[in-house]
Amino acid sequence: MAPMNNFFRAARPVFRNTFFTSNAARNGGKRFQSTASSEQAQESFFKRMWNSPIGFKTVHFWAPVMKWGLVLAGISDFARPAEKLSLTQNAALTATGLIWTRWCLIIKPKNYLLAAVNFFLGIVGVVQVSRILMWQQSQKNKTLPAAAEEVKENVKEEVKKVVKA
Known part of the structure; x- marks a missing residue:
């Protein structure tokens, strides 16, 4: 039992420093110390998003924005009859x-916007x-x-459309 006791005694400072010490104690008593510089705090939302690794000038932003078009097209197909849709x-x-x-x-970085649009694309696809x-x-x-009666009715409707035109 003594070797195990020595192990725990040796490991105690590691656990105290990483897991159980509060942020206030690590920051020298300053409870809410900001890690951002004052210059970063003054940046506008647009500037932060522009410089972000998932911001406006990256594919991480524009890919989901463009992919919503596929989701909207799939949703608009809910109104179409199922026989007109492509299974593949x-x-x-x-x-x-x-x-x-x-x-x-x-x-990395995780792209939650793209994950959301892909999730909805999958849901629309499952429904269709x-x-x-x-x-x-x-x-x-x-x-x-x-089936023959249904075809007959469809042909009658088509003939009526042609005769009216």
């Missing part, structure tokens, strides 16, 4: 969204793929006469 395209968007969401949380697969399943369950 929406599966690719789903995979892209889910894979890149994880990647955005691994890279689900709609397409449910529509395909419903088409498989239709009987041949019911």
